[in-house]
Amino acid sequence: MTQEETNTEEKILEAAKNVFLKKGMAGSRMQEIADEANINKSLLHYYYRSKEKLFLAVFRFAVKQFIPGIRDIILSEKPIVRKIEMFVDSYIEILFQHPFVPIFIIQEIQRDPDVLSGALMESGVDPQEILQVFYDAIDRGEIRPINPLEIMLNMLSLCIFPFAAKPVMQRVFFDNNEDAYMRFLEKRKKTVTEFMIKAIKP
Amino acid sequence: MTQEETNTEEKILEAAKNVFLKKGMAGSRMQEIADEANINKSLLHYYYRSKEKLFLAVFRFAVKQFIPGIRDIILSEKPIVRKIEMFVDSYIEILFQHPFVPIFIIQEIQRDPDVLSGALMESGVDPQEILQVFYDAIDRGEIRPINPLEIMLNMLSLCIFPFAAKPVMQRVFFDNNEDAYMRFLEKRKKTVTEFMIKAIKP
DNA sequence: GTCTATATGGCGATAGAC
């Protein structure tokens, strides 16, 4: 990216991200990754022993994109409304930078449900710790009584799904005008926050 | 299903649904579909000329699953709140019957964005006609001023995403207990409706 | 480290017997 003269191993990983994230494991070809990286196909095997190994490197990267920010925001010392606003805002921003990641993860986990476990353990996120924040907010009367899991899942749904379903939605509702759909998604930083807050206020 | 002695062509289509919906076009093998149907591989080519043709038959089926019910409910003569309740309820019910369909459609449209157009035309759904219903409800003061597209997209997000992300959510929040997650999704017929209504009431 | 050439296996598709 910034570094034009990057070493081969990194060039390969970048190229592999571009291809695997868009087309998934089964839909990707090693030749295509090599072309994307402007290197010879056999170099892929020199640096990463197999397609599977290269794929796993990309998968681990993908999972990490969507973990770290969450914890810090939710556990910070702010009113719950402000936490939701920050979460939605930063999550949608990440999705603009990595729009293919969610569908990629969903797709590949159906193929092999175990690939997630390892990547998730490394991240050190404790689901219960997150949910407890919402339980406390309910106790303090900041939000209405509602299963915190619903809050988290609904928030993730409202952020992620519009990116995952972009090709469909763009076609059906936006005449396949990509810019228009992107502007619509940008505005959702505000509208999703508003939607969430109205839905869970006491 | 009910008919044990079904003809070969139908057996093939059923088997193809099972395989394609779970693994997608690139991840599926003709041999696997043949095994699933308990027939010889070359019979697939006898009834459907190619893998692509067989796939398209499955894709058209998938799209149709999620079209017809929508229109009737949204355009019916009922209060908007009741429409939303019925929509969420029936949509989640369809998802219980065909949990792989949304992710399948999303996945394959990324591969080839044109496959949707044909299947969508046949269905005869007019997006503007649907959105107009919400504009009218806003004019009558039944709901707060909000872009109808947000309502539709949010409703679809809240229904679909929890099914698409099932393998992840189940693992992270339910100790990989499938029954528990399914009961949670069943309850969402009520909680999503409630969530939606609170979010858009005037 | 990087290349060309090639091995090896799998998959979609077809030919042809019955």
Add this chain to the structure above:
DNA sequence: GTCTATCGCCATATAGAC
């Protein structure tokens, strides 16, 4: 209509020169 056998291609992976 259904089967067996096989073709031809393409993809992963490796061998070996430089």
